[in-house]
Amino acid sequence: MPRTAFPSDFVWGTATASYQIEGAVRADGRGDSIWDAFCRVPGAIADASSGEDACRHYELWERDLDLMRDLGHSSYRFSLAWPRLQPEGSGAFNPKGFDFYSRLIDGMLKRGIRPNCTLYHWDLPLELERAGGWLNRDTAFRYQDYARAAAKAFGDRVEFWATFNEANIFTMLGYEIGVHAPGRKEGAKAYRQVIHHVLLAHGLGLKALRAQGLRPDAKIGIVLSPSSVWPQDARPETLAAAEHRWQMDSDWWMLPMLKGRYPEFPWRRLGDAVPEIEPGDLQRIQGDLDYVGLNYYSPARVVADPLDPEGWKVVPRSPLAPRTDMPNWEVFGPGLRNLLRRYHRRYGVPIYVTENGMSIAADAPGADGAVHDARRIDFLKRHLFELGRAIEEGVDVRGYFHWSLMDNFEWGLGYTQRFGLVHVDFATQKRTPKDSALWYRDMIRAGGFDHDLAPESWPFEKMDTGWV
Numbered sequence: 001m002p003r004t005a006f007p008s009d010f011v012w013g014t015a016t017a018s019y020q021i022e023g024a025v026r027a028d029g030r031g032d033s034i035w036d037a038f039c040r041v042p043g044a045i046a047d048a049s050s051g052e053d054a055c056r057h058y059e060l061w062e063r064d065l066d067l068m069r070d071l072g073h074s075s076y077r078f079s080l081a082w083p084r085l086q087p088e089g090s091g092a093f094n095p096k097g098f099d100f101y102s103r104l105i106d107g108m109l110k111r112g113i114r115p116n117c118t119l120y121h122w123d124l125p126l127e128l129e130r131a132g133g134w135l136n137r138d139t140a141f142r143y144q145d146y147a148r149a150a151a152k153a154f155g156d157r158v159e160f161w162a163t164f165n166e167a168n169i170f171t172m173l174g175y176e177i178g179v180h181a182p183g184r185k186e187g188a189k190a191y192r193q194v195i196h197h198v199l200l201a202h203g204l205g206l207k208a209l210r211a212q213g214l215r216p217d218a219k220i221g222i223v224l225s226p227s228s229v230w231p232q233d234a235r236p237e238t239l240a241a242a243e244h245r246w247q248m249d250s251d252w253w254m255l256p257m258l259k260g261r262y263p264e265f266p267w268r269r270l271g272d273a274v275p276e277i278e279p280g281d282l283q284r285i286q287g288d289l290d291y292v293g294l295n296y297y298s299p300a301r302v303v304a305d306p307l308d309p310e311g312w313k314v315v316p317r318s319p320l321a322p323r324t325d326m327p328n329w330e331v332f333g334p335g336l337r338n339l340l341r342r343y344h345r346r347y348g349v350p351i352y353v354t355e356n357g358m359s360i361a362a363d364a365p366g367a368d369g370a371v372h373d374a375r376r377i378d379f380l381k382r383h384l385f386e387l388g389r390a391i392e393e394g395v396d397v398r399g400y401f402h403w404s405l406m407d408n409f410e411w412g413l414g415y416t417q418r419f420g421l422v423h424v425d426f427a428t429q430k431r432t433p434k435d436s437a438l439w440y441r442d443m444i445r446a447g448g449f450d451h452d453l454a455p456e457s458w459p460f461e462k463m464d465t466g467w468v
Contacts, residue, residue: 002221004393005388005447010398010447011352011399011400013113013359014372014401015076015402015407016057017123018079018081019035019117020408021059021406023410029084030081030087032083034124034133036050036052036126039051041183050414053409061104067405067406071433071438073405074112075114075116077162077354078115080119085097085101086149087125089142093149101153106157109157115160117158117160119150120164122166122174128142133182136197140386143204143205144205147204155213158217159217159219160219160291161219161221162223163202163209164201165295167224169225171194180411188231193276196281197277200284206287207287218290221289221293224295226253227250230302230338232302241302241305241311244265245300247263248269250342260283271456291350292351293345293352293355295354295356296383297324297356301316302432316330324360324379325359325362326361326417331379333383336353336383340353340397352398352400355402356383357402359418363420365432371435374407376433382440403419404420407422407426421433421434
């Protein structure tokens, strides 16, 4: 039987986010975030819930770290809650917030778990939003102050740092489409201005981290959730549409950070909607990335569409293609390999898969007390198989973090979706490792897994299209 094996120094872990698991939103001096406010808007959350309690990780963190240790995770990707550390986003910092994360980080190290810290996973202090949020240029400089304080407090112990999680997602969903906090629909130009300010904050934050003096082996990057653009066919117009989609999505973020410039085609296409850039901004944004974190869930199959203002449209592979319980999220492992290969070839930066997972909404213990999530195990096998193929092909991928450690508050969908390897009974806060958690544990211990999978080939894979 074929076997997929991974390097002995490969980093394995899981990921969470502060607002999705911590709860304790009024404890120990924490300020309000934009998500606290958004959850109070009628109809904003599918089940009218919030992260007020979530997984009560703020209280139960030692139990959760014990779970990670027992499940063999070598690293834990968590996020700091800015309003817990600095309640108003500027001015006074909150010692009790720093004490909590210091205990959490020390607890990881005690258990042999390598801390992977995200500075911003979407929970902007509400006072900064009232001053304009990410549409206000000053927010980037408040973020710089916050990053500097976090580095000073935790830099001697944290190995991995990410300036932002899914920077391309929270800007779009929060400021263009309005379905996530802060729930604004600002139009194309304002949306691109928000992106520019987040990129500016990234550059300022990265330089603040480096200037503070981190532990010698510290690595600093950013986490994106880019489309794994997959041309539906090999017609020249389809490949051109895919390239344009890629430039509007991935190049728009990566080129300013790596090259100090925005991509030419999207800049021309946006016309009057391009952001205002002040002198020196691109120099502030540009900086050396130790890695880029890529979150992958589902592909974007693209065909040319001359009737669409963007020049393309995304189409499904087939109505019969397998899907997760998230609407329209197709299960397609080769999309992960495609994304990893393209980022490696296009940007040349070391890569970590910082999120990958699937929701099974009905996950629950059976009569035997176990959670039998065979679909998630199959998802893991298919995606880790493609990850292994990418590594064999020379792609510089150094770690994998499954989303998520445990079921949690899933943003606008509340508690209606379950992504965890560990089941959470939100009434009792009981944690139950699912079958997938045990499979993942055993795979980590063995350094790989046996399978009967065969490579899924794109029909035009052997053509020199550059897309696989």
